[in-house]
Amino acid sequence: MLKLQDVSFGVEGEHVKKDILQNINLEIEDKKFIVLTGPNGGGKSSLAKVIAGIERPTSGRLFLDDTDITDLSVTERARLGISFAFQQPVRFKGITVKDLILLASGNPKLSTVGACEYLAEVGLCARDYINREVDGSLSGGELKRIEIATVLARDTRISVFDEPEAGIDLWSFHNLIRVFEKMHRNKERSIVIISHQERILGIADEIVVIADGTVKKKGSREEILPELLEAAGGGCRYYRDMPQEEA
DSSP: OEEEEEEEEEEEOSSOEEEEEEEEEEEEOTTOEEEEEOSTTSSHHHHHHHHHTSSOOSEEEEEETTEEOTTOOHHHHHHHTEEEEOSSOOOEEEEEHHHHHHHHHTOTTOOHHHHHHHHHHTTOOHHHHTTSEESTTSOHHHHHHHHHHHHHHHTOSEEEEEOTTTTOOHHHHHHHHHHHHHHHHHOSSEEEEEOOBHHHHTTOSEEEEEETTEEEEEEEHHHHHHHHHHHGGGTOOOBSSOOOOOO
16 A cells, blocks of 8 residues: 655745645555546646655655655665656657667566567557657657556556546547556556546546645545536536547
8 A cells, every 4th residue: 555644745946935735645555546636737747756756745754555665766666666657758769669668577588579569558569669769750649658568567566647648649548548447457556547537537446636736535436526527617627538639
């Protein structure tokens, strides 16, 4: 279980201090599918980065089971089994897709066929991508799917995804839903996804609504999703279909 106790996070400029997260208390149980949702700017991405160790909380503690991981780096948390997929993946000139998947898997003996299977999982034709560099020649949607393939290859205890549907086309979105459903059926890993998409919200075990840096609501999808859809006209964006975007 991942447990956050009174976690706050803020940033300081030259003349201003901004509180982004305020006293977050949250438990992510083992083998659960959790969706973090809520209005833009509410603190969801910051919370995900605090969980992954990319950002350090200004106060509060994080525990993985009985281990205090508050002061551990993103690398140390990755070794404990916490992975993170960025909303805008990083490009790596000079590194091929195969290299990235091999690094992610931690298995230097992973075959090319094995690496290709992870690409197929996210709807990419392996022969067209396995030897390509992870550089500017790839679209945002392609990079997103490659990054998700690396998370699958890592097979970590807790996988955190920041809006995985952003920048991908409708067909790829439906394919990703199948990927997440398959991960969830495995029942051996926890999944945390930031999303506004009804299709993703609809397969969650629990939905957590983050707004103004605090947890406003949390509960099962049966409890929370109808309220969100009813309130959608009031400013929150919950989409029933993905827009057609770049592949």
